[in-house]
Amino acid sequence: MKFIVSNFVQITRRLSRPCIVVLAAIQISLTLIHFAAAENPSLRHEQLPDDLRKYVDDIRQHCKENDEGSQPKDPMQGIAVIDLDGDGSKDLMVDAERLCTTWIPGGNCSNRGCDLKIWKQTGRRAWRPVFDEHVSRKFVSVDEKDALKLIAVSIWAGSPHCEPVAGKTYMSAESCDAIARYKKGKWTWMKIR
Numbered sequence: 001m002k003f004i005v006s007n008f009v010q011i012t013r014r015l016s017r018p019c020i021v022v023l024a025a026i027q028i029s030l031t032l033i034h035f036a037a038a039e040n041p042s043l044r045h046e047q048l049p050d051d052l053r054k055y056v057d058d059i060r061q062h063c064k065e066n067d068e069g070s071q072p073k074d075p076m077q078g079i080a081v082i083d084l085d086g087d088g089s090k091d092l093m094v095d096a097e098r099l100c101t102t103w104i105p106g107g108n109c110s111n112r113g114c115d116l117k118i119w120k121q122t123g124r125r126a127w128r129p130v131f132d133e134h135v136s137r138k139f140v141s142v143d144e145k146d147a148l149k150l151i152a153v154s155i156w157a158g159s160p161h162c163e164p165v166a167g168k169t170y171m172s173a174e175s176c177d178a179i180a181r182y183k184k185g186k187w188t189w190m191k192i193r
Helices: 002-012 017-039 050-066
Strands: 079-082 091-095 114-123 126-142 148-156 175-183 186-191
Touching: 050 091, 050 114, 079 126, 091 126, 126 175
Parallel strands: none
Antiparallel strands: 079 091, 091 114, 114 126, 126 148, 148 175, 175 186
16 A cells, blocks of 8 residues: 555646545545455356456466466456446456556557456346557546446547547657546546646
8 A cells, every 4th residue: 555655646746636636536446446356256257258258368378478477366356346337237347457467568468558448237147348448557436336436547649538639640658648437328538637
């Protein structure tokens, strides 16, 4: 927890007070979701949808090819059960950065970031992908019932979510910060200015 706080303080020195308050709440929620998901998984790896399980297994295989010791002990590491819209569903958030024991460019991540994906439960044993972003940083906020409040991300500046300038060429290292919320089956995005 000490690392998280000191890291957070360094990041917030450059931000305005309203941004700091929002990021503090997000950081606390992010810490809680990781502890809650690890302590109380409500699904097992073999119960995951086939496409999600294949995605996870492929990433872990790429990690293993690059670093033999990168395999997690818990097959659910990097996979959190959340509720996107408060309907009681078991939606699945997969953080590629956490699928292996460390960040491995060419394995679970690139030199620019890692994928964050979410599958929405649509039936008792049915899910569909609803979120797929390559992010360099992320903060996930959920309430006490694991219902998603928002996701704050740093993404490539050329993404439509960053409101890029028409005709401008963006380098791969350029990014913007944005907040995503899921309401009534749709994502809404707000660029943080």
